[in-house]
Amino acid sequence: MxxxxxxxxxxxxxxxxxxxxxxxxxxxxxxxxxxxxxxxxxxxxxxxxxxxxxxxxxxxxxxxxxxxxxxxxxxAARSGAESEAVEAAAAYAERVRRLGLDGERAVALVRAALGTT
Structure with missing residues (x-):
């Protein structure tokens, strides 16, 4: 291989x-x-x-x-890129909570940012 x-x-x-x-x-x-x-x-x-x-x-x-x-x-259980993405997602979720947005709106914002709306 x-x-x-x-x-x-x-x-x-x-x-x-x-x-x-x-x-x-x-x-x-x-x-x-x-x-x-x-x-x-x-x-x-x-x-x-x-x-x-x-x-x-x-x-x-x-x-x-x-x-x-x-x-x-x-x-490893996760690749380095995946580990970084998990950390970024956790930070985003925490920030969204502090801003008072609900989960559905937060996910919609991520989908829009990824261009997968």
Whole structure:
């Protein structure tokens, strides 16, 4: 599933990061699914273990994966983008309550902003 193009101008860790994010967003990697261990994936792809480790570290910082020590690296319950959206929605809901708007009007405003009215 994952591959590295040595001729690409994109660094290998970034190629891997993009592929994992795309697989998570497409549902090809489900929450809780374990990723290959760093050394094994590095050997399979012919890259240095540090390259895979950096990929996993950046994915973890983005909230895409979680590292569970001996349990390995697994796909997080939510992607980083989804986590940010949940936080934004909670902040919006709190703001709407303070402004005294009802839920139906708040949802209508979001639909209008998204262009899905």
């Amino acid at each position: 994952l591959s590295v193009d040595p001729a690409s101008p994109v660094p290998p860790y970034e190629q891997l990061r993009g592929q994992v994010v795309a697989a998570v967003e497409a549902g090809e990697l489900a929450p809780g699914e374990r990723l290959p261990p760093v050394r094994r994936l590095a050997a399979d792809l012919g890259v240095a273990p540090g390259t895979v480790a950096r990929t996993y570290k950046e994915l973890e910082a983005d909230g895409v994966v979680e590292t569970r020590g001996r349990g390995g690296t697994v796909v």
